[in-house]
Amino acid sequence: MSSAQYPLESRPHSVAHLFLSRVGSTPDREAYRYPVAGGPGAHGAEEWRSLTWAQTAERVKAIAAGLLALGLRPEERVAISSSTRVEWILADMGVMCAGGAATAVYPSTNADETAYILADSGSRAIFVEDAAQLAKVAEHKDRLPGLDYVILFDPDPDPDTHSENDADADADADPPRTEGLTTLTLAELERRGEAHLREHPDAIEATVQAIEPEQLATLIYTSGTTGRPKGVRLVHDCWSYQGLAQEATGLVRPDDVQFLWLPLSHVFGKALISGQITSGHVMAVDGRIDRIITNLPVVRPTVMASAPRVFEKVYNGIAAKARAEGGATYKIFLWAAKVARDHARTGQERMVATGRRTVPLWLSVQHAVADRLVYGKIRAAFGGRLRGSASGSAALAPDIGYFFAGAGVPVLEGYGLTETSAACTVNPADDFRVGTVGRTLPGTEVRIAEDGEILLRGPGIMRGYHNLPDKTAEVLEADGWFRTGDIGDVDKDGFVRITDRKKDLFKTSGGKYVAPTEIEGRFKAVCPYVSNILVIGNGRNYCTALITLDETAIMPWAESHGQAGRDYAEVVSSPDVHALIDGFVQRVNGDLQRWQTIKKFSVLPRDLDVEHGELTPSLKVKRPFVENEYAHLVEAMYEGSREA
Template sequence: VDATTMEHLATLIYTSGTTGRPKGVRLPHRVWVFEAYTAEATAKSAGEDLLTIDDKQFLWLPLAHVMGKLFMVLPLHYGFETAVDGRIDKIVDNLAVVKPTFMASAPRVFEKAYNGVEAAMVAKGGITEKLYRWAVKNGGAVFEADHGVGHAGAFTRWQAKLGDRIVLSKVRERFGGRARFFISGSAALNPEISRWFGAVGMPVLEGYGLTESSAGTTLTQPSQYRTGYVGRPLNGIEAKVDSDGELLLRGPSIMDGYHNNPEATAEVFTEDGFFRTGDIAEIDDQGRIRITDRKKELFKTSNGKYVAPALIESTFRGLCPVASQMVVIGNNRKYVGALITLDDAAITAWAEKAGITGSYKEIVSSPQVHGLVGGYVDELNATLNRWEQIKTYRILPRDLTVERQEITPSLKLRRKVIAEHFNYDIEKLFEE
């Protein structure tokens, strides 16, 4: 132990391989020590104590994943309690039992939680649903106004306070009743879902990082919140945007390099030591970063137009309460198509109310479900440029799974595997 230095290797994590062959990321002890201290220092420099010894964390993230690793390191520094359970289908149930003050997660979990509440309110209908819509509307207006978007007068604030007491406080109970905030990373969170959590009184603070940057690179502080942004770089980390829009990073949290792969290491560092993230980004006048897409996932249609699939996919998941996944496809094609999967519990509940019986496969192939999903696709298309619009789609007979390696353990799409498994469906999208 005494012979171990900050520059000795602490962790070797192989990237999840959403594109290309996984590479071993070498993270020395330096990066974890830095992450723990900069998390505290960054919050204090913003005049806040984001985490304290009195917090309680719920941790579901894979412990061999860089984000899960970071949220095992932080309680060692702060001393707060952590409850661990990796069963994804039990997360929402566990929140009510553990009653955490915060949780870090990939966006998919927040999407499922939001869709679950929305489906429950639609099922109740009547005055209950109307009260819920009223409370969310006023709570959202106050939350947005308090973070620099729009205005909320005294009457709106009074309504928001009343709505919180009689409606939204009960929604928070589904999440344990003690959550001060959540942290979202790994992919972009749909802005509408972010606004909903803010309205309900459990803001989702978006952060950003990669395995190569030890997960914690930027984080939204409550006072600097802005929907759609992943916050400012943590203290000690430099960030800038290259001429082609790629985000570049430099600082103590960056890896030593890829294990036994000097060629790949050389490719991702600039001459002045900045790490090429592979993400396209914008930085606003307050230093807050917005990630628009993965550089490698951008594709060009045969008409020469660029499309950013991840943004379209997250927007759809926020619009459609029964959606599980959307995979946007159109590289070198005349138009853009999509594969869609539906959330088993959500679509089964909807089908029961609509009087549709049968297995999941039978339900999702029904004309009623195609009509439902088609309406949300139309709603999505209204927000997109003409060349980005989904011209055709197919609802798959099953959801994507980690076991089949179609999504990573942190719930990112593995596009190459999906393309192999659903090649027939993809070709059907582009038949004349």
């Protein structure tokens, strides 16, 4: 099964169709790998187990049949609240193969917003990872009259307390009571499904065949930076298109091993599953962020999708380690980093000019030496086989992109939104261009509006916001063009460049427009200690910035500069650290127009995070929230200034 078998213009009605076709084509090939806690892995590592496509289908069909046995009807919503793990994928495919629609809920979402999403979506059931997720549902059960079932991935630690027949369990038990809800384990649901299939052996095939392309498949709630999230309606055809379009780019191959750690509640992670089912390659699944570095040499992926923040942290970690070793080690790193950037930048410039990615002989020789000294170790940290890593959700600083490209780990930036079912552009592996988000996927169109806004049209575009027709009309035009809210341009070769979010652009009191994302990206490229930066200046007569530092990078620096024994808050508020960061601010200012320069900055006492409401679950900064939270610091930076 491939895109050659299913051309884009005659694609199957759904990923459920693609899934059954994949299983029929390669039943005995490995589909998924997943870690088992406490398992006896090699060299003290965790044990990783596998599922073939046939084994995956057996479980997916049991889950789907279990949902049918519970009375699930076409397009009825079933929510999933869990971290990234293989059960998330099995549950999602089970919902799809039952003709239902999955509602994705971030496991970090608080109880109030979880209840809002479940109520707004009209979810009848929810898969939850563990007792903590169950507790959030139970807390606001009175707001969820339509929710009937909870299915636990991890077995209840006290199964006698939460049997579906024991609605009068002790209120103080852990996890909490769920009056009015039938609570099942995933295993129990699968057993019900197996019994259903014994009576109706063709139930799943018949249900899948009845799925229509425009049938609702997924509701993903945008983690908006202001207000309540909006439910994005993605139909089965969106995911079928995504699968075939991704494979057509050549970024994934049947013999690949892909490491999936991105949140599946986010559209980026969800879309990767469509591509994997179409291609048939192996997917190693583990969403624990603190295990990424440990897992990479174990999984040894050939492809991986990521967010820019990961590469920023890896680069900052490498730079900090080299700086700590000092002497020749640090000088070699600085030299090798420059060679990597020069090699990648020169190759790209020649590719654009001549169609061939070549470099001068002297640079090629330097690159070979740097490869033996530095780059090989970087590739080994990624497992040694990584052809490239697709990156999305935010912009990657070009200098960091050139560094990794020169080191042999190209970061292939792409672009998409929840409203476009993730990817709508991506850089091709054989002609990637740092600083762009690549070309459109086959079947997707792009054009630039008069005000510079990027407009998109294609099968992956959402069918609207759930229960919000007025909001839908604001962004979806009658002829199918979707207003992205991003500003950018398209070059003569079809490569798209994003310059900023339309709503993030601001005008100084002097009438000059500033694109804060561009400045923030430049700062991240030169400062190895930064975690987050927020450039401010709307209606002001100069720009300022709120900056947070990466604790793992700044604390070793502090210890080696006479601040041993101080905690993080003390370190980042010290004059020495302010002077350190000021040096990087001045470096960035040197390449900016006068009205863009950062005149003052404040280093915050802690990093931004989801728990305090400063970041969305997909780690985007909530600019208005942060500005308001630290308004006293912002006002202090403008105190005494003359506003024009």
